[in-house]
Amino acid sequence: xxLLEVENLQTHFATLDGVVRAVEGLSFKIDAGETVAIVGESxxxxxxxxxxxxxxxxxxxxxxxxxxxxxGRNLLDLPDVEMRKIRGKxxxxxxxxxxxxxxxxxxxxxxxxxxxxxxxxxxxQEAEKRGIxxxxxxxxxxxxxxxxxxxxxxxxxxxxxxxIAMALxxxxxxxxxxxxxxxxxxxxxxxxxxxxxxxxxxVGAAIMLITHDLGVVAEMAERVVxxxxxxxxxxxxxxxxxxxxxxxxTRGLLGAVPKLGSSLQGHGRTKLTEIQGQVPSLRQRIxxxxxxxxxxxxxxxxxxxxxxxxxxxxxxxxxxxYAERAVAA
Amino acid sequence: xxxxxxxxxxxxLLEVNGLKKHFPLKSGLFxxxxxxxxxxxxxxxxxxxGETLSLVGESxxxxxxxxxxxLRLIEPTAGEVFLAGERxxxxxxxxxxxxxxxxxxxxxxxxxxxxxxxxVRDIIAxxxxxxxLAANGSxxxxxxxxxxxxxxxxxxxxxxxxxxxxxxxxxxVGIARALAPGSDxxxxxxxxxxxxxxxxxxxxxLLSDLQDELGLSLLFISHDLAIVEHLTHRVAxxxxxxxxxLADRRTLFATPHHPYTKALLSAVPxxxxxxxxxxxxxxxxxxxxxxxxxxxxxxTRCPFVFDRxxxxxxxxxxxxxxxxxxxxxxxxxxxxxxxxxx
Amino acid sequence: xxxxxxxxxxLSVGDVAAAxxxxxxxxxxxxxxxxxxxMYRHPTIFVxxxxxxxxxxxxxxAPLLFTTDPTALAPARRTxxxxxxYWFGTDMLGRDVYSRVLYGSRISLIVGFSVALLASVVxxxxxxxxxxxxxxxxxxxxVMDGLQSIxxxxxxxxxxxxxxASVENVIVAIAVTQVPPVSRLVRSVVLSLxxxxxxxxxxxxxxxxxxxxxxxxxxxxxxxxxxxxxxxxASAMITEATLSFIGAGTPPIIPSWGNIMAEGRALWQVKxxxxxxxxxxxxxxxxxxxxxxxxxxxxxxxxxxxxx
Numbered sequence: 001x002x003l004l005e006v007e008n009l010q011t012h013f014a015t016l017d018g019v020v021r022a023v024e025g026l027s028f029k030i031d032a033g034e035t036v037a038i039v040g041e042s043x044x045x046x047x048x049x050x051x052x053x054x055x056x057x058x059x060x061x062x063x064x065x066x067x068x069x070x071x072g073r074n075l076l077d078l079p080d081v082e083m084r085k086i087r088g089k090x091x092x093x094x095x096x097x098x099x100x101x102x103x104x105x106x107x108x109x110x111x112x113x114x115x116x117x118x119x120x121x122x123x124x125q126e127a128e129k130r131g132i133x134x135x136x137x138x139x140x141x142x143x144x145x146x147x148x149x150x151x152x153x154x155x156x157x158x159x160x161x162x163x164i165a166m167a168l169x170x171x172x173x174x175x176x177x178x179x180x181x182x183x184x185x186x187x188x189x190x191x192x193x194x195x196x197x198x199x200x201x202x203v204g205a206a207i208m209l210i211t212h213d214l215g216v217v218a219e220m221a222e223r224v225v226x227x228x229x230x231x232x233x234x235x236x237x238x239x240x241x242x243x244x245x246x247x248x249x250t251r252g253l254l255g256a257v258p259k260l261g262s263s264l265q266g267h268g269r270t271k272l273t274e275i276q277g278q279v280p281s282l283r284q285r286i287x288x289x290x291x292x293x294x295x296x297x298x299x300x301x302x303x304x305x306x307x308x309x310x311x312x313x314x315x316x317x318x319x320x321x322y323a324e325r326a327v328a329a
Numbered sequence: 330x331x332x333x334x335x336x337x338x339x340x341x342l343l344e345v346n347g348l349k350k351h352f353p354l355k356s357g358l359f360x361x362x363x364x365x366x367x368x369x370x371x372x373x374x375x376x377x378x379g380e381t382l383s384l385v386g387e388s389x390x391x392x393x394x395x396x397x398x399x400l401r402l403i404e405p406t407a408g409e410v411f412l413a414g415e416r417x418x419x420x421x422x423x424x425x426x427x428x429x430x431x432x433x434x435x436x437x438x439x440x441x442x443x444x445x446x447x448x449v450r451d452i453i454a455x456x457x458x459x460x461x462l463a464a465n466g467s468x469x470x471x472x473x474x475x476x477x478x479x480x481x482x483x484x485x486x487x488x489x490x491x492x493x494x495x496x497x498x499x500x501x502v503g504i505a506r507a508l509a510p511g512s513d514x515x516x517x518x519x520x521x522x523x524x525x526x527x528x529x530x531x532x533x534x535l536l537s538d539l540q541d542e543l544g545l546s547l548l549f550i551s552h553d554l555a556i557v558e559h560l561t562h563r564v565a566x567x568x569x570x571x572x573x574x575l576a577d578r579r580t581l582f583a584t585p586h587h588p589y590t591k592a593l594l595s596a597v598p599x600x601x602x603x604x605x606x607x608x609x610x611x612x613x614x615x616x617x618x619x620x621x622x623x624x625x626x627x628x629t630r631c632p633f634v635f636d637r638x639x640x641x642x643x644x645x646x647x648x649x650x651x652x653x654x655x656x657x658x659x660x661x662x663x664x665x666x667x668x669x670x671x
Numbered sequence: 672x673x674x675x676x677x678x679x680x681x682l683s684v685g686d687v688a689a690a691x692x693x694x695x696x697x698x699x700x701x702x703x704x705x706x707x708x709x710m711y712r713h714p715t716i717f718v719x720x721x722x723x724x725x726x727x728x729x730x731x732x733a734p735l736l737f738t739t740d741p742t743a744l745a746p747a748r749r750t751x752x753x754x755x756x757y758w759f760g761t762d763m764l765g766r767d768v769y770s771r772v773l774y775g776s777r778i779s780l781i782v783g784f785s786v787a788l789l790a791s792v793v794x795x796x797x798x799x800x801x802x803x804x805x806x807x808x809x810x811x812x813x814v815m816d817g818l819q820s821i822x823x824x825x826x827x828x829x830x831x832x833x834x835x836a837s838v839e840n841v842i843v844a845i846a847v848t849q850v851p852p853v854s855r856l857v858r859s860v861v862l863s864l865x866x867x868x869x870x871x872x873x874x875x876x877x878x879x880x881x882x883x884x885x886x887x888x889x890x891x892x893x894x895x896x897x898x899x900x901x902x903x904x905a906s907a908m909i910t911e912a913t914l915s916f917i918g919a920g921t922p923p924i925i926p927s928w929g930n931i932m933a934e935g936r937a938l939w940q941v942k943x944x945x946x947x948x949x950x951x952x953x954x955x956x957x958x959x960x961x962x963x964x965x966x967x968x969x970x971x972x973x974x975x976x977x978x979x
Contacts, residue, residue, distance in 0.1 A: 010696050016712055018700040025693045041525040065696045155614040185387035186552065187611045190596035194610055212526060215555075215598025238602040256530035258555040260597050263578050271537075272530035272559065278495055301682050308688040321687045400875050429877040442868035446890040456876035506876065 001072060002029040003206050004053070004174055009066040011045070011052045018283045022048040024230040026066075027309070030174065035200065035207040037221035037238070039214065041253075043279055045230040046210045050176045053208075054091060055083050071173070089119040092167035094160070096179035101163060102151040108135070108162045109147030112169050119170050134165035137202075139195055157188035161195065168203055178210045193219055214257050218242055226250050229280055229290040232309055236316040246318040249275070249291050289320070297322055340414045341375035342546050343399070343432075343514055348372045348408035348418075350391070350398050354619065367618050368394045370570035371408070373645070376514065381540065381547040383557040385593075386567035389615060392550045395567075396516045399548070400434055401425060413513075430460045433507035437519035439499035443491040449502055450487040453477070456510040476505040479542075480535060497528035504535065514546040521556060533560055554597050558582055566590045569618055569626040572645060576652030586654040589627050625657065633658060713970050719962030726956050730776040738770035741926045750942050759948045762934060771926040772948050778838065778927035779908045779956060785842045786907035787900040790849035795896055797850065798857020799884055802865065812858070815851040823848035827910060828919050836922045845910050849903045856899055860892045894971040901964030905957045912953055928953045 011023040023045040030036045038046045051057050052064050055075060068075040070091065075083065095101040103111060112134055113127030122130065128147060135143035138161040151159055160180065167175055180196070181189040193216065200207060209220055217224055217238065224241040226234040226249065234247040245251045255273025277294040280286055289295070289302040301321055309319040349372075351365040369391040376382045384392040398405040401422065410418040417428045433456070436442040443452055453473045456462075463469035474484060480501040491499055500520065507515045517536065521529045537560050540547060551557050557564060564581045566574045566589065574587040585591045592609040599606065611630045616622050622629050628638040637657050645655040703711060710717045729736065745765030753760040759768035797815075801808040818826070823845075830844035864870055870887050878886075914920030915929025916936075923930055928949040935945030 008691075008693070010693060012696040014697050014700075019695075019697045025690065041527065063696045065694070157614055185615070186554070186596045187387060187592060188614070189598070190608065190610055191612075193598070194608070213598065214526070214600040218600045218602040218604070219598045221602075242600060242602055253526055254600065256527045257600050258530075258533070258559040259601075260555045260558060260594065260599055261582060262555075263558050263582050271534055274531045274534060275527035278497075299682065301684055301687055305684055305687055306690040308690045310688055319690070321682055397871075400871075402871050402874060426877050429875060432875070434872060434875045436868040436872060438868060442872055444869045444873075444887050444891070447886070455873065455878060459877040459879075459882075503872070506872065510876070 002069075003032045003034075003071060004030040004208070005067070005069040006049075006053070007067040007069070009049065009052060009064070009068065011048050011057060011062060011064050014061040014063075015283075021282045021285070022230055023052065024282075024286075026227070026230070026232050028225050028232060028235060030206050030208055032173065033200075033204050033206055034223065035209060035221050036223045036225060037209040037211060037217040038225045038227060039211060039217055039253075040227035041212055041279070043282070044227040046227050047178055048230075049227075050093065050178050050208065050210055053176065054087055054093060085119070088115050088172075089170045090172055091174045091176065092170065092172040093176045093178065094163050094167050094180045096182050099151065099156070099159060102159060104151055107148050107150055108154070108165075112147075112162070112166050115166055116169050130169060131165075134169050135162070137168070137199070138162070138165045139191075140165075155188075156184055157191060160184060160188075160192055164192075164195065164199070168199065168205070171203065172205050174208060175205045176208045176210070179212070180209070181216060182211070182213070189216075196220065214242075214254065226253070229286065230282060231290055231319065232317070233291065233319050234317065235309075240316050244316075246312055246316065246323045247291075247320050248295050248297055248322075252294075252296075340411070342378045342380075342413055343376040343548070344409075344411040345372060345374050345395070345399065346409040346411070348395060348398060348410065349406045350394050350403060351406045364619055367570050367621055369398065369405075370621070372567070372570075372572055374565050374572065374575060376546050376548060378513070378546055379540070379544045380563070381549055381561045383549040383551060383561040383564045384567055385551055385554060385557055385564060387552060387593075387615060389569075389618060390567040391570040391618070392567050393518050396434070396518050396548060396550050400432060400516060426460075430456075430510040431513045432516065433510065433512040433514075434516045434518060435500070435503045435507050435520040437522050439496045439503065439523060440491075442503050443499055445491055447490075448487070449477075449482075449489055449491070449494075452491070452502055453505045453509055456506060460510050462510060472509075476508055479508065479539065480505045495528070496524050497531055500524065500528075500532050501535070504532075504539070508539070508543070512545070514548065516548045516550065518550045519552070520549075522551065522553060529556070536560060554594060566593065569615065569621050571626060571655065572653075573627065573656070574652060574654045575645065576650070576654075580650055580652045584650045586648050586650055586652055586659075587627075587656045588631050588633050588658070590654075592630075592632075625655075713966050715962045716966030716970060719959050719964075719966055722955065722959030723963055726776055726952075726959065727780060729773055730780050733770075733773040733777065736773060738773050739767050741766060741770040741774040742924070743767075750938065750945075752942075753944055760942070760944045762931070762945050763938060763942075766926075768931070768945055768948055771931050772928070772952055775926045775928045775931055775949060776952060776956070778921055778925060779911060779953065781838065782842055782845065782911040782927075783904040783908040783956075783960065786845045786849060787904035789842065789846040790853050790903050791896050791900045793846070794850045794853025795857050795889075795892065797854035799861055799888065799892070801854065801858045802861025802888075803880070803884065808858070811854070815854055818847070819851045819855075824910060824913060827914060828917075831914060831919045836920065838921050838925065841911055841914060841920050844914075845907045848910075849907065853896065853899055853903070856895060857892050860895055861888055864888050864891055898964055898968040898971060901960055901967060905960040905964070908953065908957055908960070 007027050009023050009026040013020045013022060026049060038049060040046045053068055057064055064076060109128055109131040112131040116122050116130050117127045131147045132143045135146055140146050140158060140161050154162065181192050184192060197220065211217060221238045224236060224238050225232055226247065228249050234241065234250045241250065242254065245254055252273055252275040256275060258272060275294055280290060280293055288304050289307055292298045292302045295302065307319045307321045309317050312318050312323050348369055350369040351367055353365055354363045372395055374382060384395060386392050397403045399410055405418050408418065409416060412428055412431060417425065450473055453476055454469055457469060457472055463472055473487065477484060477486065482498065482501050482505065491502065521532045524532060533556060536547065539545060549557065549561060558578060561578050563577050565572045566587065568589050574581065574585065574590045581590065585594055592611045595606065595609045609632065613630050616629055624640050625638040625643050628634045631638065643655045643657045645653045648654045648659055743766060747765060748761055749763050749765045751757050751761040757767055757769065759772060762768055797811055801811050826848050827844040830847060831840060834840045870883065873883050873887050911920055911927065912929035915927050916933045918933065920929055921927045931949040932946050939946055
């Protein structure tokens with residue numbers, strides 16, 4: 001059985017301007033110990049998906065429907081008390097902005113300790129010991145000294161390490177990392193990605209990586225789910241997604257990303273692929289394919305019938321009537 | 330377009346010489362000075378007509394401060410800036426206006442760089458009005474319409490307010506405003522960093538096209554090396570207020586010299602899961618620009634550091650690959666063995 | 672159906688696998704009229720605005736609302752309880768409290784609005800200049816600090832003591848106490864706006880400083896100042912009533928809510944309605960203006976304005 005199985009997830013928000021369908025019929029699985037990346041541009045629903053899994057969506061104005069099966073239990077059916085036991089213990093989360101995600105008036109040791117004391121009932125001394133252990137694990141030098149420091153005394157990279165230490169303190173089965181390196185500089189990002197790869201082999205948690213950065217996806221993920229307008233448009237292994245993308249949106253996205261080393265091959269400047277137009281409004285029900293308004297190979301069928309997510313080859317799911325054609329085009 | 334910039338017999342369009350900006354740190358009741366933030370500490374480069382020079386580096390390296398000091402949005406502490414041979418860093422603000430017509434700027438955040446209470450037409454028209462470049466209202470309208478065509482904005486956008494547009498379209502408005510006075514050089518301060526991937530590609534392509542069409546010079550300030558490689562002619566890498574390496578595009582990306590450049594290049598994630606790369610992980614964080622390290626500023630994180638680096642500051646000099654690099658390596662025969670990166 | 676294009680594409684609707692239909696998780700938004708939509712979005716502005724409009728109407732139309740001369744003395748019918756003839760009763764000089772309260776609203780509104788306008792205009796000017804001229808900033812802001820260190824009501828009493836009692840002097844005295852917070856607010860907004868990229872872009876585009884202040888800074892300070900002005904309006908009404916109540920405000924000959932309450936104070940235990948009716952009117956008016964201010968603040972706050 002998969003560790004996490006999301007089925008037909010719908011997360012909608014009631015706003016003054018109407019209902020926003022942020023996530024619309026999303027299904028995917030994460031196996032134990034696996035790294036799955038959820039990729040898409042801003043507003044595609046990837047962060048809302050992670051918040052929905054942890055049930056951190058405020059209801060109202062939000063509303064979650066569908067199934068989120070975690071180790072065989074549907075999280076959407078659990079009472080709040082049970083859900084609180086899962087959050088931070090079985091499923092933990094790393095956020096994008098390490099400064100605002102840490103409490104500025106508590107020492108980092110206290111903040112790591114809080115989680116383990118809550119979930120594992122450790123004493124204050126034991127919790128501090130665990131804090132030092134965790135800080136050492138995430139590669140913070142002199143952890144005995146650092147546990148007594150406050151977030152503002154740490155650099156951005158160090159804070160993100162503390163966030164990771166907090167997330168891993170209770171040995172979670174699933175770690176949700178929402179843009180974990182977006183706010184960091186590239187050399188610090190390299191450190192954190194390195195750390196996450198290293199920890200993954202040592203801790204064995206599954207990682208759900210949410211990002212817009214295809215470079216980070218290629219470095220970290222085993223499987224990739226590409227989202228557009230709240231829907232899954234393609235899912236495959238990382239090698240398949242980057243080597244043999246099927247959906248026109250995935251292809252457009254990959255073409256739009258400049259690759260380091262491009263100047264070494266060609267002469268002069270090359271044009272990047274553009275995806276014309278803009279993301280459709282999520283306030284109306286979209287009839288037909290959500291990508292139809294920007295798709296280079298759109299036909300009338302696409303405008304009338306929303307494509308089902310189908311396995312084009314084993315393990316490679318695409319939501320496009322013209323998947324094969326897209327490859328040929 | 331040829332990546333090599335057209336060589337000009339006369340002086341370059343923009344010359345920056347030993348530019349410094351030290352921000353005083355105030356403290357205490359009476360605002361006594363506690364020290365300085367050495368944001369930019371002696372930066373020298375030049376940009377030719379029609380050329381793109383990129384300033385790259387991580388946050389806090391001073392790249393944006395360089396742009397603002399050239400624009401005199403902040404007053405430089407020391408150094409010289411020449412535009413077409415005329416010194417512009419020390420003339421009074423009142424005499425600066427003719428220069429302002431020639432240097433324009435596009436900022437990072439497409440949401441805060443446009444006045445929310447101005448219509449698109451008025452935003453684009455503002456520099457034209459300021460410099461008296463239109464004789465009457467209809468000429469002004471024609472000029473604005475022409476600029477909107479150039480940046481591929483629909484004409485009906487004229488009467489609308491910035492909040493009615495997406496990030497990419499707003500950035501087009503910003504570019505149109507920068508082009509409006511017929512500028513020679515545009516400083517793009519992280520101009521595409523806040524945009525989504527697909528929109529970023531649109532704006533990068535637009536900037537390249539405009540440069541080819543109008544012969545613009547660009548000072549492209551960015552932290553995104555992959556984007557920089559796509560549209561630049563030359564690159565200057567900054568670290569803690571100084572340029573550590575300055576090279577043409579091909580040389581920098583093929584044979585980087587400075588250890589920081591190498592680490593920076595190797596740290597960029599590549600969208601190809603099959604790529605096998607030797608990664609240089611730099612340890613530690615960027616030191617504070619309030620107390621920059623002695624000697625070479627990179628010595629606290631450099632994998633090749635030796636004694637001389639701690640005491641003596643390396644000067645930017647021409648090295649074997651043809652680029653300028655500020656590193657003691659290669660100068661001392663017994664440490665000349667550099668592990669190949671990338 | 673355009674079958675020809677479907678043929679050309681090689682696929683028809685029947686050939687493709689359609690995604691399963693999804694239910695509505697939330698009920699679709701109700702269709703509302705424009706007024707309904709405004710009420711739904713900004714209930715406090717609606718309620719506050721409606722009440723303020725009502726009180727303004729009462730003040731303007733006071734002569735038509737079955738009032739008598741509010742200053743007409745009739746010792747014969749002193750301190751009558753509220754009745755069909757004297758809706759709010761009469762005071763110890765036999766004046767009709769209903770008429771006095773209705774005419775009194777004019778004083779409160781005039782003072783409230785005038786103080787709000789005066790303090791905003793002066794504060795805006797000082798704040799804009801202080802935000803742009805460094806020397807002025809240090810000097811003027813220290814003066815403002817000094818003014819703010821004196822409790823507003825004491826400062827107003829002191830100022831009133833220097834002049835003779837009149838509505839104009841009350842307005843000036845209260846406005847003086849409200850200028851420092853407005854200029855402080857404007858100055859802080861100006862300082863943050865100056866750092867905005869669009870202001871820097873305007874500087875880089877060769878826009879002269881006066882134009883920058885007028886076109887780029889001023890319009891963006893108006894929203895917070897408007898909000899502040901409504902709160903000043905409410906607090907000025909209370910201050911005016913207080914000043915009148917202690918005899919340092921509008922001349923006793925003019926019926927203002929503070930004056931009516933001051934005169935009714937002696938009879939408070941036996942004839943509470945003389946104080947009660949002006950007090951209720953004052954409370955409702957202040958509440959209405961504050962509601963309006965709260966609503967405006969929410970509506971004009973750019974952080975709240977960007978809804979999903």
